[in-house]
Amino acid sequence: MKPLADCQLYTFVDTAYLHGRAPELVAQQLCDGGSDLIQLRAKNSTPEDIRQMVKKILPVTRRASVGLVINDHLEIASDLGADLCHLGQEDFFAAGHVNVSDLKLKYSKLKIGLSTHAPAQARGALAAGADYIAIGPVYATGTKPAATPVTLDYVRWAAVNATVPWFAIGGINLETLDAVLAAGARRICVVSAILNAPDIAKACLEFRRRLPDLVD
Numbered sequence: 001m002k003p004l005a006d007c008q009l010y011t012f013v014d015t016a017y018l019h020g021r022a023p024e025l026v027a028q029q030l031c032d033g034g035s036d037l038i039q040l041r042a043k044n045s046t047p048e049d050i051r052q053m054v055k056k057i058l059p060v061t062r063r064a065s066v067g068l069v070i071n072d073h074l075e076i077a078s079d080l081g082a083d084l085c086h087l088g089q090e091d092f093f094a095a096g097h098v099n100v101s102d103l104k105l106k107y108s109k110l111k112i113g114l115s116t117h118a119p120a121q122a123r124g125a126l127a128a129g130a131d132y133i134a135i136g137p138v139y140a141t142g143t144k145p146a147a148t149p150v151t152l153d154y155v156r157w158a159a160v161n162a163t164v165p166w167f168a169i170g171g172i173n174l175e176t177l178d179a180v181l182a183a184g185a186r187r188i189c190v191v192s193a194i195l196n197a198p199d200i201a202k203a204c205l206e207f208r209r210r211l212p213d214l215v216d
Contacts, residue, residue, distance in 0.1 A: 001036075001037070001061075001065055001066060001067035001083050002036060002065065002067075004067075004111065004131060004132050004164075004165045005165050005214075006036070006214065007036035007037050007067065007165065007187060008036055008186060008187045008188070008208075008211050008214065009034060009035050009036050009037075009187075009188065009190070009204065009207055009208050009211065010035070010036065010037040010038075010039065010069075010167050010169075010187065010188065010189040010190070011030045011033075011035040011037070011038050011039075011189070011190055011191075011194055011204060012038065012039045012040075012041055012189070012190075012191045012194075012195065013026050013027050013030070013038060013039070013040050013041070013053075013057060014039075014041045014042075014191055014195060015041070015042040015043070015044065015045055016041075016043070016044075017191065017192055017195035017196060018195075022056075023040070023053045023056060023057055024053075024056040024057050024059075024060050026195070026200060027057045027060045027061060028060050029200035029201045029204075030066075030194070030200060030201075030204060031060060031061065031063075031064035031066050032064075032201040032204075033194075033200060033201035033202065033203065033204020033205050033208065034204050034205055034208040035066055035204055036066065036067065037066065037067045037068075037069055037084070038057070038061055038066055038067070038068055038069065039068075039069035039070070039071055039086055039189075040053060040054060040057060040068065040069070040070055040071060041071040042071070043071075047073065047076060050070075050073055050076055051076055051079075051080065054068070054070065054076060054077075054080045054082060055080060058080060058081065058082065067083040067084055068082045068083050068084070069082065069083065069084040069085065069086050069113065070082045070084070070085050070086070071085075071086050072085075072086070072087065072088075072091055073085070074087075074103065074106075074107055074110070077107070077110055078106075078107040078109070078110055081109075082110070083110075083111060084110060084111040084112065084113055084131070085107070085110050085111075085112055085113070086112075086113040086114075086115070086134070087112065087113070087114055087115070088114075088115045089114070089115055089116070089117070089121060092114055092125075092128070093124065093128075097128070098128065099128050099129050100112045100114075100128050100129035100130055100131070101129055111131040111132070112129075112130055112131050113130060113131060113132045113133065113134060114128070114130040114132075114133050114134070115133075115134045115136075116133050116134060116135060117136070117137075117147070117148075117150055117154075118150065118154065119154070119157050119161070122135070122157075122158065122161070122162060122166075123161075126162070126163055126164060130164060131164065131165075132164055132165040132166060132167065133158075133162065133164060133165075133166045133167075134166070134167050134168075134169045134189060135150070135154055135155060135158045135162075135166050135167065135168050135169065135185075136150055136154075136168060136169035136170035136189070137149055137150060137169060137170020137171060138150060138151065138152065138154070138155060138168050138169065138170045138171055138172060138176075138180060139170055139171025139172070139176055140170075140171055141170045141171040141191070141192070144170070147170070149170065149171070150170075152179060152180065152183040155168050155180060155183035155184055155185050156183045156184055158184070158185075159183065159184025159185070160184070165187060166187065167185075167187040167188060167189045168180050168183075168185040168187070168188050168189070169188070169189035169191075170189075172188050172189070172190050172193065173190070173192075173193035174193065174206060174207070174210075177207070177210060178210075181210075181211075181212060186211070186212060186214055188207070188211070190207055193207075194207070
């Protein structure tokens with residue numbers, strides 16, 4: 001996979017939006033559309049089911065040099081050779097973890113991303129050594145209906161204060177994208193706006209086309 005700093009389009013194989021499609025086929029379409037990172041999120045699947053999905057998706061992402069992120073399951077990500085694992089606040093800080101380096105003593109090859117929903121959480125994630133952070137949900141989203149939107153103010157804060165690659169997430173679609181980019185985002189996560197599109201690869205390409213060039 002390319003360096004995290006060079007990644008801009010972060011997409012998902014989310015089992016809540018597969019609509020009967022095979023995870024590996026969706027992953028292929030996401031790769032074909034220019035995704036830089038793909039997260040497998042399977043909140044209601046058993047660990048064994050997730051393992052089987054990873055075994056099918058990982059060859060697809062490797063062929064395309066796309067980073068595969070596993071949501072929540074450190075052991076599975078490490079055992080099967082995924083590139084990254086993404087953890088929520090409750091899975092990291094509430095679970096007693098203090099620094100990402102502690103996890104890397106056991107899961108040495110994994111990069112770790114952390115969700116954040118406010119500046120204080122972002123500061124904590126940065127201090128903990130996260131390889132990247134997620135900023136959101138920017139807008140209300142069906143992916144996490146109980147979550148309060150953080151609004152574009154948090155995106156503006158991240159644009160000034162974040163010191164690692166960060167991705168805006170939550171309710172980002174082709175209608176809201178321009179406002180998110182105007183607030184300073186250069187990297188985005190997109191879930192339903194791509195997975196619910198008639199043509200997943202084409203939807204990815206449209207987001208990719210509208211993302212600005214990264215600058216140091």
